[in-house]
Amino acid sequence: MQNLIEIKGVRHAYQTQSGPLPVLDGLEIAVPEGGFVAVVGPSGCGKSTLTKLVAGLLKPDEGEVWLHGEKVKSPRSTVGMAFQNPVMLEWRTILQNVMLPLEIVPTKMTRRQKEDRARYLLDLVGLAGFEGKRPSELSGGMRQRASLCRALVHSPEVLILDEPFGALDAFTREDLWQIMHQVKEKEPFTGVLITHDLRESIFLADQVVVLSGRPARTQYVLDVGTTGTRDLDHLYTAEASEMLATLRHQIEVAQGRAPAEPEQTATPDLPPGSAAQGMA
Amino acid sequence: MADVPQPLTKPAGATGRGGSAVLAALTSRAVIAPIAAVVVFLVLWELLVWANGWPDYVMASPSDLPPAYAQYWELFLIMGWQTLWRTVVGLVVAVIFGVLVGMVMGFSRVMRDALYPLLVGFNAIPKATVVPIVALLFVGQHDFNTVLIAFMISFFPIAVSVSIGLSTLEPEYRDILRSLGASQATIFWKIALPKTLPEFFGALKVAVTLAFIGTNLMEIVSPHGRGLGALFDSGKTNSNYPLMFAVLIALAFLGIVLYYVVVALEKIFAGWAERSPG
Numbered sequence: 001m002q003n004l005i006e007i008k009g010v011r012h013a014y015q016t017q018s019g020p021l022p023v024l025d026g027l028e029i030a031v032p033e034g035g036f037v038a039v040v041g042p043s044g045c046g047k048s049t050l051t052k053l054v055a056g057l058l059k060p061d062e063g064e065v066w067l068h069g070e071k072v073k074s075p076r077s078t079v080g081m082a083f084q085n086p087v088m089l090e091w092r093t094i095l096q097n098v099m100l101p102l103e104i105v106p107t108k109m110t111r112r113q114k115e116d117r118a119r120y121l122l123d124l125v126g127l128a129g130f131e132g133k134r135p136s137e138l139s140g141g142m143r144q145r146a147s148l149c150r151a152l153v154h155s156p157e158v159l160i161l162d163e164p165f166g167a168l169d170a171f172t173r174e175d176l177w178q179i180m181h182q183v184k185e186k187e188p189f190t191g192v193l194i195t196h197d198l199r200e201s202i203f204l205a206d207q208v209v210v211l212s213g214r215p216a217r218t219q220y221v222l223d224v225g226t227t228g229t230r231d232l233d234h235l236y237t238a239e240a241s242e243m244l245a246t247l248r249h250q251i252e253v254a255q256g257r258a259p260a261e262p263e264q265t266a267t268p269d270l271p272p273g274s275a276a277q278g279m280a
Numbered sequence: 281m282a283d284v285p286q287p288l289t290k291p292a293g294a295t296g297r298g299g300s301a302v303l304a305a306l307t308s309r310a311v312i313a314p315i316a317a318v319v320v321f322l323v324l325w326e327l328l329v330w331a332n333g334w335p336d337y338v339m340a341s342p343s344d345l346p347p348a349y350a351q352y353w354e355l356f357l358i359m360g361w362q363t364l365w366r367t368v369v370g371l372v373v374a375v376i377f378g379v380l381v382g383m384v385m386g387f388s389r390v391m392r393d394a395l396y397p398l399l400v401g402f403n404a405i406p407k408a409t410v411v412p413i414v415a416l417l418f419v420g421q422h423d424f425n426t427v428l429i430a431f432m433i434s435f436f437p438i439a440v441s442v443s444i445g446l447s448t449l450e451p452e453y454r455d456i457l458r459s460l461g462a463s464q465a466t467i468f469w470k471i472a473l474p475k476t477l478p479e480f481f482g483a484l485k486v487a488v489t490l491a492f493i494g495t496n497l498m499e500i501v502s503p504h505g506r507g508l509g510a511l512f513d514s515g516k517t518n519s520n521y522p523l524m525f526a527v528l529i530a531l532a533f534l535g536i537v538l539y540y541v542v543v544a545l546e547k548i549f550a551g552w553a554e555r556s557p558g
């Protein structure tokens with residue numbers, strides 16, 4: 001089967017004043033069409049850099065990024081992006097904000113069709129009735145939902161989400177997780193989700209990639225297995241706890257706070273607490 | 281072309297309620313309050329002069345002004361117009377130049393580092409010292425000199441505000457648009473420019489007053505000058521104190537008019553940035 005996103009041996013370094021800063025070092029990620037990958041890793045390891053490479057905003061120093069059988073050399077309009085900071089143009093209404101990408105990508109849609117498309121998406125995320133409001137009149141969660149609509153309005157093949165729910169409170173976040181599932185059912189896309197929340201990663205994605213500390217390489221890939229809609233109760237099953245424990249351990253390894261082999265965590269010469277396992 | 285934000289007020293609604301809306305606006309607090317303040321100010325001024333028994337040549341009183349205007353009204357119109365157009369031209373040049381410099385500094389970090397000290401140093405020079413230099417440099421080019429000074433004194437805040445507005449653009453905007461294949465020009469017209477408008481108008485309000493000061497400096501200092509500044513100067517030469525005060529008031533009036541023109545433009549183009557108080 002052909003993968004829609006393929007990241008092969010990607011290396012990247014930023015040129016800084018104190019010389020090159022290697023950020024990605026031999027990254028391997030493959031996402032099938034319609035798949036949803038979550039990427040977790042220590043802060044500053046290069047996750048946002050990864051999204052810029054997939055979007056074609058940066059070129060890798062080495063290695064290749066492929067989207068739908070084509071090598072990415074420059075930005076392409078088949079990508080939609082949403083960030084932790086749901087920036088909105090304050091002088092536009094929510095509807096006009098959501099329609100922004102349609103003003104840029106080439107499209108045959110009439111103005112009416114563009115508007116209908118934006119209205120449909122706003123309705124899908126539960127923002128019907130807010131089309132004419134200004135962004136400043138919306139709460140953080142609502143802005144994030146509008147930002148999601150903006151990322152999807154031009155029907156991108158790939159949706160890139162860089163910690164989109166990071167700044168939201170726990171309840172709003174869980175709300176949005178469920179909305180994400182509903183949206184994915186109606187608007188199929190291949191997803192890349194950067195997150196710090198392990199529960200979020202296994203709830204939304206079908207594949208979780210753990211990156212090592214900077215410079216990041218693919219350290220561990222967890223197959224979540226279940227695809228399609230999940231409900232929140234699923235997060236409290238034994239199966240989910242086990243996955244969370246594995247991921248937590250991998251993160252600790254990535255942070256350099258635990259040795260690579262889980263078996264060794266039981267050895268007595270380790271300082272207490274350093275090998276804390278969620279399963280215990 | 282530019283993604284100029286639409287005015288918040290719907291034109292359809294405004295024309296529909298034409299007459300009564302105008303009446304309501306004229307009797308609103310926003311109009312009555314400043315007029316009342318001006319009246320109180322004039323009364324206090326009159327009282328002050330009357331109570332101290334100051335003669336004309338120490339301090340004119342408001343009641344001296346109407347005769348001065350009546351006597352010289354033609355001069356006031358001609359000179360007022362001269363001052364006004366030269367200020368506006370200087371300001372327009374300052375806006376064009378200031379926006380260009382601001383764009384260069386806002387988009388390029390290197391240019392920002394290079395130009396900033398130069399601009400600050402230039403701005404720190406008291407313009408009163410530049411006036412005689414310019415007057416000597418371009419002798420007789422009175423209109424040109426005046427416009428030049430008005431421009432020099434007022435472009436700085438505009439350049440700084442535009443450069444700050446552009447360089448503080450959230451990177452997310454840029455990423456979203458660039459990932460869709462938008463060009464730098466599109467990003468500028470659709471996002472950077474409109475986003476900078478509130479800062480721009482804030483600076484323009486300062487620049488208006490500054491340009492006005494620049495024009496008058498030149499008019500007063502240069503021999504055989506024109507404009508209200510020259511009228512003030514001739515009042516001084518002839519010890520015509522009511523005339524001098526009448527000029528001051530006329531200047532204040534023009535300044536207020538220009539300022540509110542900018543405020544009106546701001547309402548139209550950057551009204552979205554206004555936060556309702558409370």
Ligand SMILES: Nc1ncnc2c1ncn2[C@@H]1O[C@H](COP(=O)(O)OP(=O)(O)OP(=O)(O)O)[C@@H](O)[C@H]1O
Pocket residue numbers: 014015016021023042043044045046047048049050214
């Ligand atoms: N434009 C840049 N120039 C130089 N260095 C950069 C640039 N962007 C990021 N970096 C550096 O590269 C590293 C990785 O940055 P990146 O934003 O990809 O991390 P991240 O994994 O997304 O972090 P976080 O989890 O905190 O969002 C960081 O150390 C950062 O300081």
Ligand SMILES: [Mg+2]
Pocket residue numbers: 047048049162
């Ligand atoms: Mg990041």
